[in-house]
Amino acid sequence: MSSIHLLLNTSISPAAYNTRRSMKVENGKFSVTSNGRRVVARATVDVRSPESSASAGKLRSAEVMEAEARVLVGTYARAPVVLSSGKGCKLYDLEGREYLDMTAGIAVNALGHGDPDWVRAVTEQASVLTHVSNLYYSIPQVELAKRLTACSFADRVFFCNSGTEANEAAIKFARKLQRFSRPDVKQPPTEFISFSNSFHGRTMGALALTSKEQYRTPFEPVMPGVTFLEYGNIQAAQELIQSGKIAAVFVEPIQGEGGIYSATKEFLQSLRSACDDTGSLLVFDEVQCGLGRTGYLWAHEAYGVFPDMMTLAKPLAGGLPIGAVLLTERVAASISYGDHGSTFAGGALVCNAANTVLDKISQPEFLASVSGKGKYFKEMLMQKLGGNPHVGEVRGMGLIIGIELDVPASPLVDACRNSGLLILTAGKGNVVRLVPPLVVSEQELGRAAEILLECLPVLDKSMSN
Numbered sequence: 001m002s003s004i005h006l007l008l009n010t011s012i013s014p015a016a017y018n019t020r021r022s023m024k025v026e027n028g029k030f031s032v033t034s035n036g037r038r039v040v041a042r043a044t045v046d047v048r049s050p051e052s053s054a055s056a057g058k059l060r061s062a063e064v065m066e067a068e069a070r071v072l073v074g075t076y077a078r079a080p081v082v083l084s085s086g087k088g089c090k091l092y093d094l095e096g097r098e099y100l101d102m103t104a105g106i107a108v109n110a111l112g113h114g115d116p117d118w119v120r121a122v123t124e125q126a127s128v129l130t131h132v133s134n135l136y137y138s139i140p141q142v143e144l145a146k147r148l149t150a151c152s153f154a155d156r157v158f159f160c161n162s163g164t165e166a167n168e169a170a171i172k173f174a175r176k177l178q179r180f181s182r183p184d185v186k187q188p189p190t191e192f193i194s195f196s197n198s199f200h201g202r203t204m205g206a207l208a209l210t211s212k213e214q215y216r217t218p219f220e221p222v223m224p225g226v227t228f229l230e231y232g233n234i235q236a237a238q239e240l241i242q243s244g245k246i247a248a249v250f251v252e253p254i255q256g257e258g259g260i261y262s263a264t265k266e267f268l269q270s271l272r273s274a275c276d277d278t279g280s281l282l283v284f285d286e287v288q289c290g291l292g293r294t295g296y297l298w299a300h301e302a303y304g305v306f307p308d309m310m311t312l313a314k315p316l317a318g319g320l321p322i323g324a325v326l327l328t329e330r331v332a333a334s335i336s337y338g339d340h341g342s343t344f345a346g347g348a349l350v351c352n353a354a355n356t357v358l359d360k361i362s363q364p365e366f367l368a369s370v371s372g373k374g375k376y377f378k379e380m381l382m383q384k385l386g387g388n389p390h391v392g393e394v395r396g397m398g399l400i401i402g403i404e405l406d407v408p409a410s411p412l413v414d415a416c417r418n419s420g421l422l423i424l425t426a427g428k429g430n431v432v433r434l435v436p437p438l439v440v441s442e443q444e445l446g447r448a449a450e451i452l453l454e455c456l457p458v459l460d461k462s463m464s465n
C-alpha cells in the first residue's frame with residue numbers, strides 16, 4: 001500500500017489556529033499533526049486504497065464515526081451509518097447492510113446511485129477535460145445552457161456550485177436589474193420578500209431569506225431589507241410589492257425543508273401580477289422541487305405561472321455539485337462582465353453529467369412515470385398510514401411527499417433506518433419527507449410504505465417516554 005504525504009495551508013485566522021498541518025497516510029493508517037504550537041488532531045483509522053475496497057467491510061463503522069467526531073467541524077448531527085456504496089435506490093453500509101433510499105441525498109440523486117449513463121458521462125468527460133475555469137469556453141457548459149433555455153422560460157443561464165450560491169446570484173442580479181432599469185432614480189428598490197417556512201440556503205444573503213430564526217440569529221447581522229410574509233397571504237404580498245421598495249420576491253412553488261407545502265395557483269398568480277405592475281422580480285427557488293420531482297420538468301409548470309428568474313441545484317448534475325440561475329433576457333441585459341463569477345462554476349465535468357441528467361429527466365415518458373409513481377405512493381401512504389392517530393395530512397406532488405405527524409418524526413426516522421429504510425424530516429421536525437430517486441420502482445415504494453407502517457408504533461412509545 002502506498003504512502004501519501006500532504007501539506008495543507010490555510011489562511012483562516014492564523015493567530016488563533018495552527019496554519020500548517022501535515023496529513024500522513026502510511027501502511028493503512030492516517031494521522032493529522034501540526035507543526036505549530038499544538039497538535040490539531042490525531043486520528044487513526046484504516047484507510048484502504050480503492051483496489052482493496054473489497055476488504056472495506058472490515059473497516060468498522062464505529063471507528064469512522066469516532067474519527068469523524070475528532071477531525072470534522074460539528075455542523076452535522078449525522079445518523080450513525082457509514083455508507084460505502086449504492087446502486088439504484090439501494091445503499092450499503094460498511095458492514096454490508098442494505099438500505100432503501102427515500103432521501104436521494106436530500107433530493108439530489110434523481111437517477112439513483114450509479115446510473116450507467118451518468119457514470120459514462122462522468123468518466124468519459126473526466127478522461128478528456130474536467131475543469132478550465134471561466135476564463136475559457138468549454139463545450140459541455142454551452143450545451144447545458146442551450147438545453148436549459150430550450151426547455152424552460154429562460155433566455156440565459158448563470159452557473160454556480162450550489163443552491164445557496166444560486167440564490168446569492170439571484171439576489172445580486174435582482175439588485176443590478178433594479179439599478180440598471182432606473183438610472184435616474186436615487187434609491188432604486190433593494191428590498192426582498194420571502195415567506196414563512198422558506199429555505200433558501202445558508203450563506204449571508206440566502207440565509208437572510210431563510211425563515212427559520214435559529215439558522216439566522218447566531219450570525220446576525222445578515223443582509224438587511226428582507227420581510228417575511230405568511231406563505232399564501234396574497235393581500236400582504238400585494239401591499240408590500242406595491243410599496244415600490246421590493247427588488248424581488250423569492251418563493252418556492254413547493255416548500256421542501258419547510259414541510260412540503262404547495263403554493264396555490266392564485267397565490268403565485270397574484271405575485272406575478274403584482275411584480276408585473278411594479279417591476280419587482282419574481283424568483284422561483286426550485287432547488288428542491290424542480291427538475292422532474294413533481295412530475296413536471298419545472299414545478300411552476302403545474303401552476304402555469306412563470307418567473308423572471310429560477311434557481312436550481314440539487315439534482316441537476318446527478319450528485320456532483322452544481323447550481324444555476326435561469327433568467328429572462330430583460331434581467332440578463334443588466335449584467336456586465338465582472339458583476340459575478342465563480343472559479344468552479346459550469347465546469348466541463350459537472351456540465352457533462354448534467355446534460356445526461358437533463359436529457360433523461362426531460363423525456364415526457366420519464367416525467368409521466370414520476371407523476372404516476374407519485375400518485376400511487378401518496379394513495380398507498382394515505383391508505384396504509386392514514387388510520388394511525390399520529391398521522392395527519394399526507395401531501396405533496398409527484399415524488400416530493402410529506403407526512404405530517406402530531407409528534408416529532410425523529411423516532412420514526414431512527415426506527416425506519418434500523419429496519420433498512422432511509423427517510424428525512426422536514427418542517428418543525430414533525431413532518432416525514434420522502435424524496436426518493438425519481439427512478440424508484442413501484443415495488444420499492446410499496447416496501448417503503450410497509451416499513452413505515454411497521455415502524456409507526458414507535459411513535460406511541462416515544463409519547464410515553
Ligand SMILES: Cc1ncc(COP(=O)(O)O)c(C=O)c1O
Binds near residue numbers: 164
Ligand atoms: C429550496 C432550497 N433552496 C436552497 C437550498 C440550498 O441549497 P444548497 O444546500 O445546495 O446550498 C435548499 C437546500 O436544501 C433548498 O431546499
